Amino acid sequence: MSGPLLDVAAVGKRFGGFVALSDITLAVPRGERLGLIGPNGSGKSTLVNCICGTLRNDAGSVTFNGHRLDGLPAHRRTRLGLARSFQLPRPFHTMTLAENVQVPILYAARSRGHRGPGSGLRDGAEALLDMVGLGGKAHQRPADLTQIEMRKLELAKAMASDPQMLIADEVMAGLSHREVDEILAMLLKLNESGITFIMIEHIMRAVLAFSQRLVVLVAGRKIADGPPHEVIRDDDVVAAYLGR
Ligand SMILES: Nc1ncnc2c1ncn2[C@@H]1O[C@H](COP(=O)(O)OP(=O)(O)OP(=O)(O)O)[C@@H](O)[C@H]1O
Numbered sequence: 699m700s701g702p703l704l705d706v707a708a709v710g711k712r713f714g715g716f717v718a719l720s721d722i723t724l725a726v727p728r729g730e731r732l733g734l735i736g737p738n739g740s741g742k743s744t745l746v747n748c749i750c751g752t753l754r755n756d757a758g759s760v761t762f763n764g765h766r767l768d769g770l771p772a773h774r775r776t777r778l779g780l781a782r783s784f785q786l787p788r789p790f791h792t793m794t795l796a797e798n799v800q801v802p803i804l805y806a807a808r809s810r811g812h813r814g815p816g817s818g819l820r821d822g823a824e825a826l827l828d829m830v831g832l833g834g835k836a837h838q839r840p841a842d843l844t845q846i847e848m849r850k851l852e853l854a855k856a857m858a859s860d861p862q863m864l865i866a867d868e869v870m871a872g873l874s875h876r877e878v879d880e881i882l883a884m885l886l887k888l889n890e891s892g893i894t895f896i897m898i899e900h901i902m903r904a905v906l907a908f909s910q911r912l913v914v915l916v917a918g919r920k921i922a923d924g925p926p927h928e929v930i931r932d933d934d935v936v937a938a939y940l941g942r
Contacts, residue, residue: 703728703763703863703894704749710757711744711918718744719918722758726863731886731895733909733926735902737938741918742898746865749896750782751775763862776806781861785868787848789840795851796836799823802858826854830884846877853884863894870904878904906930914938 702725711719719741726732736742747753749760751772760767765778789798800823827833830850835842843851849869856864866885870878882904889895899905905912905926912929914922916938922929929935 701764702726703730704896705761706745706749706758707761708758709745709748709755709760711741711748711753711755717918719748719755722915722918722920724913724920724923726894726896728862728894729889729892731889731897731908731910733905733912734896734898734915735900735905735912736915740915740938742915743867744918745915746782746867746896746898749775750780750865776859776861779860779862780865781856781859781863782865782867783849783852783856783869785871787840787852789848789851789855791840794837794839795827795832795843796820796823798840798851799826799854799858802855806859822858826857829857830854846873846880849873849881850884853881853888857888861893863896864888865896865898867898868900870899870901882908902930 704726706722706724709719709722710717722745734742734745744753748755749767751767751770751774755768762775762778762780767775790801793801800819803819803822824833824836827836830853832847832850832854835847840848840851852869870881873881878901885895885897885908897905897908909926911924912922912926913920914929914935921934921938922932
């Protein structure tokens, strides 16, 4: 299909009298690695929530893979190929890692009208755990995992719905330098396999290493959009980050 994979057109969102997003327009071509940055409270999560369906935008429209998403619940958007990896991992603690990944595989299969992947379920979960380097821990429980392993499990779960776009929402927060590099390498590999990315990240080194384009939100408005190394030198962006 031609055209961008994600097309956000003049999106606005208010919470009561507070304008959280104003006139946000953003097109993400297939295969792109887009970084979305901005100071705390600038509207990044609100925008992603409007894209993923956790919130309804009250102005503008969101189109994904040619489908208008406005009004669609989050699970229908997941079915269309939109996935999000959360900042705070939320695994099922009583289940093994393999079972944790089987749940979204089953859910994705059923929501696409299949009866389920049947015997492929176990293989599918194993493949996803292998992909994130947790293949050897399939029968352990989330409580046994380190912080970076929890993030890897979240990535495997996000990939279980076979998405076209993955929104990585601060997936590296709190990790060490080496661990950030490990997750970055994993995300780059996913991108090479065809996944389009939006990365929300406060770790500037990571977002600059990953992104081909950078969009900056400040107070609910898009103030910059372009090549990362140009954007971070933009006077308005510098002023927003330094509070001037
Ligand atoms: N449900 C809500 N009700 C009222 N105000 C909200 C709600 N959600 C977010 N806001 C406000 O909207 C603004 C944007 O918040 P948002 O969480 O989108 O920012 P952010 O850029 O993701 O911040 P951070 O980097 O700290 O995660 C903030 O002022 C926040 O307080």
